[in-house]
Amino acid sequence: MGPLAQVADTVQVHLDAVESRITQQAAAFDPAIEGYVAYALGGKGKRLRPLVAILSGGATGPITSAHIDLAVILELIHVATLVHDDIMDEAERRRGQTTVNARWGNTLSVLVGDCLFAQALNLSTNFNKAEISRAIAQAARDVCSGEIIQTQRRFDLHLGIDDYQQIVEMKTGSLFAVAAELGAVINEADTATVRSLKNYGLKVGTAYQIYDDCLDIAGNESVIGKTLGTDLRKGKLTLPVLMLLRAAPAAERERYCQLIVGGKAEEMTDLLRTDAAGAPLSAAVEAGQNLIEEAQGELAALSASGYSESLHQLGDGLRELLDQLR
Amino acid sequence: MGPLAQVADTVQVHLDAVESRITQQAAAFDPAIEGYVAYALGGKGKRLRPLVAILSGGATGPITSAHIDLAVILELIHVATLVHDDIMDEAERRRGQTTVNARWGNTLSVLVGDCLFAQALNLSTNFNKAEISRAIAQAARDVCSGEIIQTQRRFDLHLGIDDYQQIVEMKTGSLFAVAAELGAVINEADTATVRSLKNYGLKVGTAYQIYDDCLDIAGNESVIGKTLGTDLRKGKLTLPVLMLLRAAPAAERERYCQLIVGGKAEEMTDLLRTDAAGAPLSAAVEAGQNLIEEAQGELAALSASGYSESLHQLGDGLRELLDQLR
Numbered sequence: 010m011g012p013l014a015q016v017a018d019t020v021q022v023h024l025d026a027v028e029s030r031i032t033q034q035a036a037a038f039d040p041a042i043e044g045y046v047a048y049a050l051g052g053k054g055k056r057l058r059p060l061v062a063i064l065s066g067g068a069t070g071p072i073t074s075a076h077i078d079l080a081v082i083l084e085l086i087h088v089a090t091l092v093h094d095d096i097m098d099e100a101e102r103r104r105g106q107t108t109v110n111a112r113w114g115n116t117l118s119v120l121v122g123d124c125l126f127a128q129a130l131n132l133s134t135n136f137n138k139a140e141i142s143r144a145i146a147q148a149a150r151d152v153c154s155g156e157i158i159q160t161q162r163r164f165d166l167h168l169g170i171d172d173y174q175q176i177v178e179m180k181t182g183s184l185f186a187v188a189a190e191l192g193a194v195i196n197e198a199d200t201a202t203v204r205s206l207k208n209y210g211l212k213v214g215t216a217y218q219i220y221d222d223c224l225d226i227a228g229n230e231s232v233i234g235k236t237l238g239t240d241l242r243k244g245k246l247t248l249p250v251l252m253l254l255r256a257a258p259a260a261e262r263e264r265y266c267q268l269i270v271g272g273k274a275e276e277m278t279d280l281l282r283t284d285a286a287g288a289p290l291s292a293a294v295e296a297g298q299n300l301i302e303e304a305q306g307e308l309a310a311l312s313a314s315g316y317s318e319s320l321h322q323l324g325d326g327l328r329e330l331l332d333q334l335r
Numbered sequence: 336m337g338p339l340a341q342v343a344d345t346v347q348v349h350l351d352a353v354e355s356r357i358t359q360q361a362a363a364f365d366p367a368i369e370g371y372v373a374y375a376l377g378g379k380g381k382r383l384r385p386l387v388a389i390l391s392g393g394a395t396g397p398i399t400s401a402h403i404d405l406a407v408i409l410e411l412i413h414v415a416t417l418v419h420d421d422i423m424d425e426a427e428r429r430r431g432q433t434t435v436n437a438r439w440g441n442t443l444s445v446l447v448g449d450c451l452f453a454q455a456l457n458l459s460t461n462f463n464k465a466e467i468s469r470a471i472a473q474a475a476r477d478v479c480s481g482e483i484i485q486t487q488r489r490f491d492l493h494l495g496i497d498d499y500q501q502i503v504e505m506k507t508g509s510l511f512a513v514a515a516e517l518g519a520v521i522n523e524a525d526t527a528t529v530r531s532l533k534n535y536g537l538k539v540g541t542a543y544q545i546y547d548d549c550l551d552i553a554g555n556e557s558v559i560g561k562t563l564g565t566d567l568r569k570g571k572l573t574l575p576v577l578m579l580l581r582a583a584p585a586a587e588r589e590r591y592c593q594l595i596v597g598g599k600a601e602e603m604t605d606l607l608r609t610d611a612a613g614a615p616l617s618a619a620v621e622a623g624q625n626l627i628e629e630a631q632g633e634l635a636a637l638s639a640s641g642y643s644e645s646l647h648q649l650g651d652g653l654r655e656l657l658d659q660l661r
């Protein structure tokens with residue numbers, strides 16, 4: 010067994026521990042609530058934030074129970090935001106199952122999200138460094154703030170690519186950034202290493218959101234396990250749309266804007282999928298891939314190990330996923 | 336100036352500090368979000384949880400900046416739950432102003448509540464004792480859990496008075512309990528004192544919710560500054576309703592149940608207001624007043640001071656408010 014395969018085995022053991030602690034979280038609630046929380050946590054998520062936290066820990070020292078806690082907390086916050094997102098998007102499917110809102114209504118979903126959030130911050134008081142729980146709370150605040158800015162700017166045709174980047178960094182990059190950063194902070198890594206890993210997380214997380222946004226246009230619903238095409242219907246202008254608008258001549262641009270504002274999401278999606286008008290989907294894919302390259306560049310600061318190599322490979326895997334959408 | 340007037344002055348100075356720190360919280364957010372947060376926090380709330388935290392601090396030692404932090408955090412959590420409540424209740428008015436949901440819609444309200452919650456838990460990482468932030472996170476979880484149970488049991492005619500008590504203790508009592516408890520914990524008060532103050536907070540908070548529930552039936556909308564009569568319309572069976580159902584003969588009970596399930600909230604409210612069928616409103620008021628008496632009994636464990644006397648007076652004030660609803 011090569012060194013990378015050994016790392017993969019060790020990481021899997023830790024991810025199993027994360028999974029089992031996630032499952033236990035439901036039991037922290039009143040029996041009347043346990044079922045909802047267990048359902049929300051039980052979807053087949055990719056557990057990417059836990060993976061980044063664990064790999065960052067391994068890349069900077071031992072993987073400890075504090076890393077498992079970190080991974081669980083970040084996933085709880087992530088699931089809380091998904092539950093709330095699904096209310097706002099009126100989504101029906103998520104992670105291969107019916108959404109909490111579709112199953113029990115919006116009222117319960119607001120509260121289940123709040124419960125998950127409270128439990129995350131409850132667990133985060135177990136760290137003996139306030140720095141760690143503070144960084145987590147700030148990341149949670151950034152996620153919500155990014156979502157608010159995104160909501161404000163629905164159907165806003167003046168949204169620039171830089172605005173999009175800010176939104177995506179806040180709503181998705183920040184939890185990946187704090188996963189990578191705190192994985193290293195727990196191991197008391199030096200400042201430069203912590204900074205590099207934080208940047209790695211921010212860039213990989215942002216690239217992942219770009220992938221997710223492209224998927225909403227180019228993906229296959231039955232494979233992905235969630236409702237697609239919701240972004241444009243809800244007025245969220247994602248990178249492929251912005252690339253289309255930027256590349257289009259004035260008259261075409263005017264027509265696209267009318268389609269967006271007029272709620273013709275399907276026509277727009279068809280346009281974007283068929284590579285009309287300057288291959289905007291490819292341009293968005295490329296932007297995501299460039300970010301991954303930058304993220305991988307940050308790893309040069311780490312001492313070489315199976316874990317730093319795995320962080321690199323995580324980028325490669327995401328790059329391939331993006332490639333399939335071109 | 337007598338000793339109680341002196342305490343009142345000192346408390347006001349601390350409450351002003353709380354108010355000014357609450358106002359500052361909005362500035363912690365991205366400028367795009369600041370306005371919503373400032374609006375949500377700017378309503379004319381009674382700041383009861385901050386008051387209990389400050390008085391509990393004064394009753395057990397010096398009132399420190401940690402007490403101000405505690406007060407601010409608990410008010411942020413409370414406002415977060417109000418913003419989310421108002422979505423679920425489709426309320427239009429709160430604290431004398433248009434609700435966040437009525438002004439900016441449900442999507443933004445979900446997120447603004449989340450932001451307030453995240454900021455509360457961000458501030459709570461400033462305590463140097465994990466015990467304090469843990470108790471706050473657990474109280475926040477109890478509040479959300481209580482709301483879930485309440486939501487589950489809307490229009491549930493099998494809801495008992497003991498179920499109601501559990502819900503109200505969780506959704507309202509818990510934040511008052513933690514305010515009083517931690518006010519003493521910050522001053523390193525002995526275990527018996529901490530326990531007595533926690534019980535005081537739980538009972539006063541529960542009585543306050545009973546008052547609020549009675550107000551929804553017997554209050555005056557223009558005086559209260561929020562939409563009344565929402566509980567029954569939303570299927571929330573509060574104490575006066577439960578008292579009515581318990582006291583009614585079988586045939587009458589059947590008719591009341593049909594009114595509730597049939598959505599005849601106004602007819603039910605008229606019944607409750609006019610003291611038909613066994614004065615259920617008076618019975619609920621009396622239950623609240625008994626709880627206040629129990630809460631005041633807990634104060635016997637404290638050394639006598641202007642602050643413990645003020646905690647006692649807070650109970651007296653609430654008892655008078657209840658009396659006006661008979």
